[in-house]
Amino acid sequence: xxxxxxxxxxxxxxxxxxxxxxxxxxxxxxxxxxxxxxxxxxxxxxxxxxxxxxxxxxxxxxxxxxxxxxxxxxxxxxxxxxxxxxxxxxxxxxxxxxxxxxxxxxxxxxxxxxxxxxxxxxxxxxxxxxxxxxxxxxxxxxxxxxxxxxxxxxxxxxxxxxxxxxxxxxxxxxxxxxxxxxxxxxxxxxxxxxxxxxxxxxxxxxxxxxxxxxxxxxxxxxxxxxxxxxxxxxxxxxxxxxxxxxxxxxxxxxxxxxxxxxxxxxxxxxxxxxxxxxxxxxxxxxxxxxxxxxxxxxxxxxxxxxxxxxxxxxxxxxxxxxxxxxxxxxxxxxxxxxxxxxxxxxxxxxxxxxxxxxxxxxxxxxxxxxxxxxxxxxxxxxxxxxxxxxxxxxxxxxxxxxxxxxxxxxxxxxxxxxxxxxxxxxxxxxxxxxxxxxxxxxxxxxxxxxxxxxxxxxxxxxxxxxxxxxxxxxxxxxxxxxxxxxxxxxxxxxxxxxxxxxxxxxxxxxxxxxxxxxxxxxxxxxxxxxxxxxxxxxxxxxxxxxxxxxxxxxxxxxxxxxxxxxxxxxxxxx
Amino acid sequence: xxxxxxxxxxxxxxxxxxxxxxxxxxxxxxxxxxxxxxxxxxxxxxxxxxxxxxxxxxxxxxxxxxxxxxxxxxxxxxxxxxxxxxxxxxxxxxxxxxxxxxxxxxxxxxxxxxxxxxxxxxxxxxxxxxxxxxxxxxxxxxxxxxxx
Ligand code: SF4
Ligand code: SF4
Ligand code: SF4
Ligand code: FES
Numbered sequence: 263x264x265x266x267x268x269x270x271x272x273x274x275x276x277x278x279x280x281x282x283x284x285x286x287x288x289x290x291x292x293x294x295x296x297x298x299x300x301x302x303x304x305x306x307x308x309x310x311x312x313x314x315x316x317x318x319x320x321x322x323x324x325x326x327x328x329x330x331x332x333x334x335x336x337x338x339x340x341x342x343x344x345x346x347x348x349x350x351x352x353x354x355x356x357x358x359x360x361x362x363x364x365x366x367x368x369x370x371x372x373x374x375x376x377x378x379x380x381x382x383x384x385x386x387x388x389x390x391x392x393x394x395x396x397x398x399x400x401x402x403x404x405x406x407x408x409x410x411x412x413x414x415x416x417x418x419x420x421x422x423x424x425x426x427x428x429x430x431x432x433x434x435x436x437x438x439x440x441x442x443x444x445x446x447x448x449x450x451x452x453x454x455x456x457x458x459x460x461x462x463x464x465x466x467x468x469x470x471x472x473x474x475x476x477x478x479x480x481x482x483x484x485x486x487x488x489x490x491x492x493x494x495x496x497x498x499x500x501x502x503x504x505x506x507x508x509x510x511x512x513x514x515x516x517x518x519x520x521x522x523x524x525x526x527x528x529x530x531x532x533x534x535x536x537x538x539x540x541x542x543x544x545x546x547x548x549x550x551x552x553x554x555x556x557x558x559x560x561x562x563x564x565x566x567x568x569x570x571x572x573x574x575x576x577x578x579x580x581x582x583x584x585x586x587x588x589x590x591x592x593x594x595x596x597x598x599x600x601x602x603x604x605x606x607x608x609x610x611x612x613x614x615x616x617x618x619x620x621x622x623x624x625x626x627x628x629x630x631x632x633x634x635x636x637x638x639x640x641x642x643x644x645x646x647x648x649x650x651x652x653x654x655x656x657x658x659x660x661x662x663x664x665x666x667x668x669x670x671x672x673x674x675x676x677x678x679x680x681x682x683x684x685x686x687x688x689x690x691x692x693x694x695x696x697x698x699x700x701x702x703x704x705x706x707x708x709x710x711x712x713x714x715x716x717x718x719x720x721x722x723x724x725x726x727x728x729x730x731x732x733x734x735x736x737x738x739x740x741x742x743x744x745x746x747x748x749x750x751x752x753x754x755x756x757x758x759x760x761x762x763x764x765x766x767x768x769x770x771x772x773x774x775x776x777x778x779x780x781x782x783x784x785x786x787x788x789x790x791x792x793x794x795x796x797x798x799x800x801x802x803x804x805x806x807x808x809x810x811x812x813x814x815x816x817x818x819x820x821x822x823x824x825x826x827x828x829x830x831x832x833x834x835x836x
Numbered sequence: 837x838x839x840x841x842x843x844x845x846x847x848x849x850x851x852x853x854x855x856x857x858x859x860x861x862x863x864x865x866x867x868x869x870x871x872x873x874x875x876x877x878x879x880x881x882x883x884x885x886x887x888x889x890x891x892x893x894x895x896x897x898x899x900x901x902x903x904x905x906x907x908x909x910x911x912x913x914x915x916x917x918x919x920x921x922x923x924x925x926x927x928x929x930x931x932x933x934x935x936x937x938x939x940x941x942x943x944x945x946x947x948x949x950x951x952x953x954x955x956x957x958x959x960x961x962x963x964x965x966x967x968x969x970x971x972x973x974x975x976x977x978x979x980x981x982x983x984x
Contacts, residue, residue: 424883430892440877440884441870441899448885835874835884 263329266314268336280322280333281309291335292344292373294461295410296323298775300419305411308347308373312337319343345377351408352379353386362406362463367771369461370408391436396444398623399452399468399616404436407464413437413456420760422735423566425450437464440835449569449836453562453734453758454616454767467616467768470637471647477608477636478521484602487522488588488667489513489612491529492678492763493641495784496614499770499777500645501655506780508788511660516648518661524596526667528611531588532674532686534808535559536799538825539581539683540690541816543753547724552576554729554744554751557683559583561621562758564829566734571741572831580826582634584677585611585618586627588667589634590824595812596667604632611635612644614678614766617758626827640768669804671796672789673703679782680732680762681708681715684755688719688728690800695721703797704789711761711782714740716751727751733760839864840872844879851880858891867898895936895948903938903945905983907963912951914958919972923959924948926976944980 265274267289274283279302284291294306302324310319314332319340334340352374359365391404411428414437418424425448429438439448457465477483494510503509517525543555558564558579567578582590589611593604611618621627622635648655662668673689676682685705692700707717708728713736719726727750731737737756744751759765764781765773788794796802813821843860847853861872868891877884891897909924928934931944938945954960957969968979
C-alpha cells in the first residue's frame, strides 16, 4: 500500500505506524515519549502530523498507516502546534541549560532550537521537587522532567523492576519512587537504563571525574586506571570515528596523557574471572553444588537478586566482577610489587555502566579500610575528560596497556557483549574437563543481541545446558521457569542491559541500535583477528603468572579472600 | 499487621481490587503507612512504586496519620464561591503544610473534603467535627489557637 507524505507517494507496509514509514524514508519527525520497539504511549504529541483529508493533527508514533492516507509532516498547522507543545514544556522548565548535565545533548533543547523558539511566551508554574542525590549511581532532578514516561516504561518492561512510577495526577504529577523516598532506598538496581532514554537532564549519572582529577594531581598517589572490555569499541563514537571501531591503542595513549600512572585492562581480570568462575562451575558440577550457577559480573543483576530472589543467592557464583577482581589485585599484588602501600594507590575504572559505581562502594568490596576501587567513570565521563584536556583523540598514536595486568585474551574481550562470559567460560571449562581445546572456539548459539539464548554442549559425554539472558525482564522469565522445576540448565549468564555492556547505562546517549550492533561486531572481529593469538583465558600468561607468584591455584584460600564475595538479602521498598 | 493480613482474605488478590483494598486499609488505620503499602504490593504482586502511584492519583488517600485535630475544609460549590480557596491557602501558610499533610508536632492535619452540608454557613470548615462558619483569612489563626 501507499501513503502520501508531503505530496510524495511512499510505500507503507501493513502493521506499520506512520512514524515507522517516515523513519524508513528518512523523513524526520521529532518524538519525545516514543521508544523504538515498544508500544506507543502517545503522551507527548510532539510527533503529530496533519491528516490532509480531515485537517486533524494525528500522533504519528501511534497512528497506523493505511492505504491512501495523505499527510503533511511540516505544515503551518503542524509546526505551530509543535511549537506550542514545546513552549508549554518550557513554561515550567528551570531553563538553566548552561549548567545542565545535558547541555548540548538534550532533546528538549534541540527541539526548542529547531522550532526557533526565541522568547518565553507562556508563563507557567510547577511544583518544585527536590533533587534526589541519594543514589550513588544516579541523580534525579524532577524539575527538568517533561513527564514523557520513558524511564518508567524501560524500568518496568526491560528491567522488570518498576522502581519509579507516575505519582499524583494532573498538574501535580511527577515521577517518583514508592513513598517518594530517595532512589537509594527503592528497588532501583542502578542499571541506568532510564538515564539513557531520558530526553532531558532530569536523569543523569553521579559523576566522579573531579575526584579523579584531584588524585591525578596529587603527587603522593600512584593513580592506576583499568577499562572494561566494552570501552575500546564504544569510545570512537564520541570523536567522530565510525561507531564500533576498536580504539584500544588510542585510548591507552589518551589515558596516559590524562596523567594516569598505569594503564591496565579489565579484560585481563575477565580472564582471571574465567579461571575462578570456571573452576567454581566444575566444582559445583562434580561435587553436587547448587545449580544452575548464575554469573556475577553484573552488579545490577546482583542487586536485583538480593532484593527479589533472596532464596536463590546461593546459586550465584561467588566470584567478584572483573572490575573488583582487578581492583583487589592492584591494591595487593601490584602495590607490593612496586613497593608502595595500598592507601597510596588511587584506583580508577572506566566502565560502560553506572551500576559499577554502586558495586564499587559495597562494603564487601575491599578489606578493612582499603577499597578495591576508588572511583568509577562511565564511557561518557571519560570522553568528556578527554575533551576537557584538549586531547586530539582522533590523531593519537596507538599505545599498549601496561604490564603486569594488560595482557588479555580475545575471549575476555567478549565479556562486553551478552553471551561473551558464557563463550569464554565454555572455552576454558572444555579445556579443563577434556584436556583438549575446543576445535571450533566460536559458540554461535550464545552470540547476538537476542534477549534469551540457550545451548546444549556435549563435554566428555556430559550434556551441559547453558542459557544467556540480557535485559533483566528476560532473566526473570527464565528464573521463573527454573523455579518451576526446569533442570536442564547448569550455567546461566545474566546481564541487566539488553545485549550486555556494549549497551550499558554509561554508554553514549542516544545510541542507535545499529551502533550497538557495530560495537558487538567489533568484539567478534577482534576474536578472529590473526594478530590476536591469545583466544582463551586459561593461556593468558600474565594471569598464569599471577597464580604462580601470588594466588596459588584457582579457588585457593587466597583467591577466595581477594576475588570472591558474599551476597545478602536486601530490605528495600520494592 | 496481623489484622491487615486478615483483610486480604476477603479479596481476590488481583490488581482490580487495589483501590478497594487501599480504601479498607485507610478505614482501619486512618492512613496508608509505608508498611501497608509494601504489604499491598507484596500481596497483589504490584511494584510498590505503582501502588503508591495509584494511591496518590486519588485525593482520598493519606500517607501520614491524621493530626490530633483534623481540619476539614469544605470545597462544595457554596464554599468555593465564597472563597474557600483563600481559606485553604491561609491554613497552608499558617500551619506550613499542604492539604493531605500533618504538622510536624502531630497537632493538626488538613484535609479538603466534599460538601459538609453547611452551605448556609459558607465558607465552612470543621475541626474534629466541630463546624466553624464564615471562615476568612483573618479567622484562621484564631481558630487554630483554640486547639493546643
Ligand atoms: S537505574 Fe534502572 S532500575 Fe533504577 S530507576 Fe533507572 S531503569 Fe529503573
Ligand atoms: S525523568 Fe526523563 S525519561 Fe523520565 S519522564 Fe521525566 S523526562 Fe521522561
Ligand atoms: S549489563 Fe553491564 S553495563 Fe549493564 S548493568 Fe550489567 S554490568 Fe552494567
Ligand atoms: S512521540 Fe508520539 S506521542 Fe510522544
